[in-house]
Amino acid sequence: MTESDAYPPIEAYGVVGNLETCALVGPDGSIDWFPFPHLESPSILAAILDAERGGRFRIRPTDSFETDRWYVGKTNVLENGYDEDVGAFVQSYGSDALDATGLLLPVVGFLPFDDERVRGTIEAIESALVDDDVFVLRYDGEDGLPGDEGAFVLCSCWLVDALALSGRVDEARSRFESLLSYLNPLGLVAEELDPETGTHLGNYPQAFSHIGIVNSALYLGYARGRETPGPAPMGIRLGEPISPPE
Incomplete structure (x- = not known):
């Protein structure tokens, strides 16, 4: 894995939240940052900072897939x-x-x-x-x-x-x-x-x-x-x- 593969550009991430906290989800379905239970809480996943030791949780199909984000801009x-x-x-x-x-x-x-x-x-x-x-x-x-x-x-x-x-x-x-x-x-x-x-x-x-x-x-x-x-x-x-x- 190259460094660019391990660390996608920040704009590639999607944000999923519930008005109390949010997670950064990469284009491959990897949750790389997730403060819990509140936005100001420590993150329990931090692969966005350290791809090997930071921790991530990945949800994705087993078959080939394409990703897209729902919201764009405003x-x-x-x-x-x-x-x-x-x-x-x-x-x-x-x-x-x-x-x-x-x-x-x-x-x-x-x-x-x-x-x-x-x-x-x-x-x-x-x-x-x-x-x-x-x-x-x-x-x-x-x-x-x-x-x-x-x-x-x-x-x-x-x-x-x-x-x-x-x-x-x-x-x-x-x-x-x-x-x-x-x-x-x-x-x-x-x-x-x-x-x-x-x-x-x-x-x-x-x-x-x-x-x-x-x-x-x-x-x-x-x-x-x-x-x-x-x-x-x-x-x-x-x-x-x-x-x-x-």
């Missing part, structure tokens, strides 16, 4: 993460719960902003997670944790970003200005806001809240046709935003 998420009944990308496979991180799918370039599934996700999140146009909860559904939490400022910024870069610029600006009204006289804001009282909750001041506000200002400027100083933020570099008017 198709795993597209097939399992999008719920036709909800009309949106959901929090986890098999769930119908919504999560504000769905607003980031077009920002990181996963799908363009004008994709109907992206538009549906934004609208579903607006309907289920948004209160008074500006307060955005992280997710819905049970999480097993006691008590309630406030609306996350960063999630409010993600909504502004998604609206601005999908062509809903006036709505994005209105919500952004509403969000800014909750900053204190020093321009600082906490991690969360109470949707009923506007009280600052959680860590204060919170750095990622302020980063979100800066990004939203840059995205709004872009969406209104203004030049962005310095490097363009991620949603412009990686995403496919609706072009601003000339």
Whole structure:
């Protein structure tokens, strides 16, 4: 066996998992890496690191066979993460719960902003997670944790970003200005806001809240046709935003 036979390129492996752990399966059916019982647990098989002593478990037909992988590129998420009944990308496979991180799918370039599934996700999140146009909860559904939490400022910024870069610029600006009204006289804001009282909750001041506000200002400027100083933020570099008017 040559070294190249013993160690297939990493891209040749398939990933099989159950949302708690996963295994790397080679093209010959060899399970060469398998942390158990959780993804962060030590691997009980490690042939991917040492072909002779690392350990593997192989399942394959006795006759000649060809191998292929089911998922390519983004198709795993597209097939399992999008719920036709909800009309949106959901929090986890098999769930119908919504999560504000769905607003980031077009920002990181996963799908363009004008994709109907992206538009549906934004609208579903607006309907289920948004209160008074500006307060955005992280997710819905049970999480097993006691008590309630406030609306996350960063999630409010993600909504502004998604609206601005999908062509809903006036709505994005209105919500952004509403969000800014909750900053204190020093321009600082906490991690969360109470949707009923506007009280600052959680860590204060919170750095990622302020980063979100800066990004939203840059995205709004872009969406209104203004030049962005310095490097363009991620949603412009990686995403496919609706072009601003000339």
